[in-house]
């Protein structure tokens with residue numbers, strides 16, 4: 001039932017009108033979204049295979065890979081997951097939020113294809129060089145460990161491609177505004193993506209400052225790169241890059257809440273201010289990685305690590321209330337007003353977008369957020385730096401949180417953008433639970449072994465062949481085993497996701513979407529539930545009381561974990 | 577999800593306001609914990625750093641070993657420096673030299689640097705971790721509060737032999 005909309009004067013783009021959302025979809029943008037999303041999924045597949053090998057090596061009872069391959073695969077896993085999977089998906093997201101959601105055309109689609117090819121070429125180059133054993137340096141590539149020049153060049157290609165995509169996103173926004181393709185203010189989801197894109201610009205520029213001199217150095221054109229400054233520049237790229245993931249994920253949370261239960265942000269002012277807090281303060285977070293480095297003093301470290309005054313954390317705490325709050329109000333408006341939590345019990349738990357939202361938020365906040373703030377505390381970092389607590393923290397944030405949110409959103413893009421019927425719906429319903437449960441075990445296993453001193457990026461905790469042994473408690477071994485079991489479960493969840501996506505894309509019936517939801521009764525909560533309440537004040541019957549109790553419980557947990565870490569530090573040797 | 581009306585600048589709901597206040601207070605508390613610990617805590621991140629070079633640091637360590645060596649262990653020198661002195665630990669692929677023998681409750685100025693790539697100083701099972709960079713002489717004033725044998729695991733990836741890099745600190749009563 002696609003209709004080709006009349007192009008507005010002056011643009012040559014071809015549009016179709018989405019029958020479900022009534023959005024005008026630029027076909028060029030649509031093809032680019034598909035290409036970037038497919039590339040993302042391919043790297044997720046490779047990185048996921050690597051993940052399994054790593055986890056089965058660190059699980060000491062299995063100890064699968066030899067050391068050189070462990071370090072090699074670890075380098076590939078870090079790059080493919082954190083850089084390739086995330087950024088390709090985000091570029092797809094930017095084109096979606098910039099063009100599709102605003103009924104606008106994507107400017108310069110040819111250039112966008114150029115950016116795509118540059119990114120793909122860079123990512124392939126990095127993988128080839130790493131697998132050839134020419135870059136056993138981890139994705140952080142701390143100087144003076146040296147990799148083959150093509151490794152740095154691959155990263156630079158990728159970053160330049162991503163920067164071009166971000167610039168095209170901004171150009172698309174400006175064009176949309178000028179061509180008046182939408183009314184009122186920009187939607188919150190796009191607004192969140194703008195925040196992500198602004199962060200991306202200065203992130204990618206720092207990346208260039210770190211990698212271009214390093215590339216010159218690997219070519220022998222300059223003598224040395226200072227390891228201390230390199231770390232600062234690298235993390236001015238690597239840390240804010242995580243905040244791009246964060247801002248994109250939060251934007252997707254708002255989208256999933258809207259799609260599945262028709263939630264409208266309770267207060268646009270509050271949610272938007274929270275994004276502003278991200279833009280302003282999050283770049284200071286690069287200090288998290290330098291807290292126990294020689295060089296900077298207490299004042300620099302404490303100010304930067306706390307984002308001035310934990311103001312970026314405040315941004316997250318705001319979303320932590322406003323998203324579940326919006327879900328609760330939407331549910332209460334449907335009549336689920338009994339007690340504190342009826343709205344949650346009667347929620348659409350079989351709808352993958354909803355379960356992905358809840359699991360993503362829970363693991364991100366309760367595990368990722370709490371451990372992140374704690375280990376990012378200047379003094380406490382001495383008990384955490386480079387231990388397994390680090391990968392434990394970010395497998396809760398960027399994996400259980402962001403990756404799961406991206407997965408949840410993909411199920412909706414298949415009918416809407418790929419225009420294919422979603423196959424294996426039962427699998428899709430179960431997938432967020434399987435992946436989430438596996439990742440819960442992975443992150444908890446990592447954190448608990450790290451608390452007992454186990455190092456990250458380390459091949460052998462039995463220290464066979466080393467001059468001395470460090471006694472690793474048997475409980476730490478047990479925790480690594482739990483991590484390994486969790487990894488297998490999470491990989492099963494990952495395979496379920498890839499299967500649903502690939503089977504739908506390749507064998508699904510080509511059809512126009514006719515509903516927004518996938519397994520719920522309701523066809524389109526966005527229209528059925530949301531429209532009526534825009535601008536309506538929240539009255540007492542529907543006030544988010546349940547959410548208020550949940551966030552207070554969260555804060556209690558946070559307080560207990562945080563102070564027990566100070567207690568742990570207090571038992572250590574004296575150091576100044 | 578959909579574009580909202582132009583004016584979204586509305587007052588906050590009572591619960592949002594309460595949460596905002598609670599959350600902000602927590603952020604303030606998180607912030608003041610660090611300076612509080614800085615002034616009253618016994619474990620603070622060392623901040624003393626000097627520029628150095630691999631050659632210079634190597635010489636200082638060699639002189640230090642010659643002066644205070646008391647034994648050899650697994651072909652590594654064991655040194656027993658007096659309290660309140662400058663003690664040197666050198667990191668290189670894939671070894672920590674020398675083995676340090678310290679006294680419980682006494683204070684030492686521990687210098688850390690590398691002569692090749694980056695390494696990580698991870699004192700186990702105390703679980704104290706510091707980054708070690710070539711070209712930077714990082715000085716930590718430490719006081720062991722337990723006696724026994726402690727390992728120094730390298731916890732920054734330093735190429736293929738990374739997991740073999742384990743050193744030792746012995747603390748006597």
Ligand code: HEM
Pocket residue numbers: 048051052054055058074075077078081082085086138139140391395398399403442455456457458486487488490491494
């Ligand atoms: C099934 C899912 C996954 C499992 C089981 C898994 C497991 C692991 C393991 C065992 C390590 C090595 C930890 C160490 O020894 O230091 C690791 C490292 C890492 N993982 Fe994952 N991972 C998964 C998914 C992801 C995803 C989706 C991302 C990013 C979006 C990611 C990002 C990273 C990064 C950045 C590192 C650190 C690399 C480094 O230290 O250089 N992982 N992962």
Ligand SMILES: [Cu+2]
Pocket residue numbers: 667668669670694695696730731732733734738741
């Ligand atoms: Cu080392």
Ligand SMILES: [Cu+2]
Pocket residue numbers: 695696730731732733734735738739741
């Ligand atoms: Cu090492």
